[in-house]
Amino acid sequence: MVKGFVIKSISVMSVFIFCNLVIAENNISTQRSIELNNLLVQDCGSCHGMTMKGGLGPALTPEVLLTKPRDMITATITHGRPGTPMPPWKNILSAEEINWMVDTLYAGVKQE
Amino acid sequence: MKLKLLIVLLALPLSACNTLRGTGDLGVVIERATGSLQVVDSTQRVSLSQVNGLGDLSHASIVYSRDERFAYVFGRDGGLTKVDILKGEITKRIIQSGNSIGGAISQDGKLVSVSNYTPGGVNVFNAETLALVESIPAIYGKDNKQSKVVGLVDAPGQRFVFSLYDAGEIWIADFNHVNNNGKAAITKFKNIGKQPYDGLITPDGRYYIAGLFGEDGLAVLDLWHPEKGVKRILANYGRGGKKMPVYKMPHLEGWAMTEDYAFFPAVGRNEVLVMNRRNWKQVKKIAVHGQPVFVMARPDGRQVWVNYAYPKNDTVEVIDTESLKIIKTLKPGKAVLHMEFTPRGEQVWISARDAGKVTVYDTATFKALTTLPMAKPSGIFFTNRAHRIGL
Numbered sequence: 335m336v337k338g339f340v341i342k343s344i345s346v347m348s349v350f351i352f353c354n355l356v357i358a359e360n361n362i363s364t365q366r367s368i369e370l371n372n373l374l375v376q377d378c379g380s381c382h383g384m385t386m387k388g389g390l391g392p393a394l395t396p397e398v399l400l401t402k403p404r405d406m407i408t409a410t411i412t413h414g415r416p417g418t419p420m421p422p423w424k425n426i427l428s429a430e431e432i433n434w435m436v437d438t439l440y441a442g443v444k445q446e
Numbered sequence: 447m448k449l450k451l452l453i454v455l456l457a458l459p460l461s462a463c464n465t466l467r468g469t470g471d472l473g474v475v476i477e478r479a480t481g482s483l484q485v486v487d488s489t490q491r492v493s494l495s496q497v498n499g500l501g502d503l504s505h506a507s508i509v510y511s512r513d514e515r516f517a518y519v520f521g522r523d524g525g526l527t528k529v530d531i532l533k534g535e536i537t538k539r540i541i542q543s544g545n546s547i548g549g550a551i552s553q554d555g556k557l558v559s560v561s562n563y564t565p566g567g568v569n570v571f572n573a574e575t576l577a578l579v580e581s582i583p584a585i586y587g588k589d590n591k592q593s594k595v596v597g598l599v600d601a602p603g604q605r606f607v608f609s610l611y612d613a614g615e616i617w618i619a620d621f622n623h624v625n626n627n628g629k630a631a632i633t634k635f636k637n638i639g640k641q642p643y644d645g646l647i648t649p650d651g652r653y654y655i656a657g658l659f660g661e662d663g664l665a666v667l668d669l670w671h672p673e674k675g676v677k678r679i680l681a682n683y684g685r686g687g688k689k690m691p692v693y694k695m696p697h698l699e700g701w702a703m704t705e706d707y708a709f710f711p712a713v714g715r716n717e718v719l720v721m722n723r724r725n726w727k728q729v730k731k732i733a734v735h736g737q738p739v740f741v742m743a744r745p746d747g748r749q750v751w752v753n754y755a756y757p758k759n760d761t762v763e764v765i766d767t768e769s770l771k772i773i774k775t776l777k778p779g780k781a782v783l784h785m786e787f788t789p790r791g792e793q794v795w796i797s798a799r800d801a802g803k804v805t806v807y808d809t810a811t812f813k814a815l816t817t818l819p820m821a822k823p824s825g826i827f828f829t830n831r832a833h834r835i836g837l
Contacts, residue, residue, distance in 0.1 A: 384503075385523075389522060419659055421692055
């Protein structure tokens with residue numbers, strides 16, 4: 335009974351995760367993902383380095399991000415970080431696009 | 447076979463290697479995504495060669511040797527590369543730190559210095575050999591923290607001046623006054639303001655000015671009278687009470703000055719500020735297309751050209767410095783990053799990163815004279831910088 339519930343929960347969770355992935359992929363077109371990747375490498379790269387190894391802003395490589403909560407990274411991109419040059423992007427990028435940015439950072443940014 | 451060889455032999459003396467030429471009308475364009483640069487000729491308006499293997503060039507800059515033959519390229523990855531622009535090849539390349547932001551060349555042309563984020567400080571090299579002459583760690587405060595260094599420039603008297611971003615300090619390293627340990631005398635100015643993010647030196651080499659991210663106003667050091675300390679000018683210059691987000695920090699280099707006025711990029715606002723040069727009072731705010739990044743005067747001071755931060759970065763506007771009005775709007779392509787005038791200003795070269803090209807404009811007619819394809823072009827640097835203080 336308990337076992338069945340756990341299995342059921344896991345399968346529901348997997349479906350949920352799977353759906354999330356599908357949604358994420360559906361909402362950002364290939365063309366838009368190329369633009370966003372360019373923004374990440376080139377514009378974010380002006381402060382964080384094109385290889386995300388840091389500059390005036392901190393390094394954002396997958397190794398560094400392992401120790402940072404995902405919500406904090408999402409919040410920083412969305413709202414900026416007061417007291418630093420990091421601006422908020424919520425007026426320029428949608429929540430889905432910011433999510434795509436965070437996913438890409440955690441996975442490792444592809445150089446064009 | 448023999449005929450072929452003869453043709454090759456005849457052709458040899460005509461090839462570039464035997465042709466004498468000067469470098470005064472040459473320049474380089476940084477191709478930031480591919481770690482390369484192109485050597486360009488502003489008389490023929492062509493690209494002469496491409497040099498590869500320069501590393502991470504996000505936010506790259508260069509200075510020239512005083513013979514205008516060698517370009518020292520400062521990369522983000524700590525790379526310092528000496529490029530022979532006549533031969534179109536790398537003379538020497540070293541990785542001098544983990545993360546760097548820019549550099550300068552000394553008054554006598556014998557020292558090249560680099561400002562570093564990691565580890566924070568300035569490294570000074572022999573310009574000929576790139577051998578390390580001195581390492582100046584930017585250590586500050588009671589806890590001996592190390593600060594990122596920005597706004598490094600050369601100043602008359604074999605000095606380098608720079609700002610410590612995390613410490614809020616300005617330092618002068620004087621290589622005409624070397625102490626018993628063989629190290630340059632360092633003069634430190636503390637509490638100059640919060641988060642200096644860039645610096646410039648006036649073309650006469652007298653005033654060093656640091657832009658402050660953390661508060662309003664600019665920090666100014668009179669290098670004729672360093673004993674008087676750092677003062678603040680333009681107390682209202684900055685983001686103001688309602689801090690607006692800044693999508694790209696305005697650059698102070700190439701600060702536009704005419705006979706009467708100084709033109710500044712407003713921080714986080716779609717404005718160019720016009721100040722009276724005598725009393726530093728604001729004369730006018732000019733409403734512009736976006737958040738300005740570079741505000742640069744044509745060498746004769748008659749026009750000021752402005753480019754903008756993301757997402758308004760496909761546009762360049764030209765301000766007439768007499769009427770203080772915008773007289774022309776140009777669309778050089780997506781992601782305009784830099785503009786460079788030819789030494790006497792008849793042309794301006796403009797890089798559009800995402801459009802993958804550099805466009806050359808006639809500054810009198812605003813006609814595009816030519817476009818040169820480049821891979822993600824950013825900074826453009828003509829060799830006349832070799833003979834200008836602070837560039």
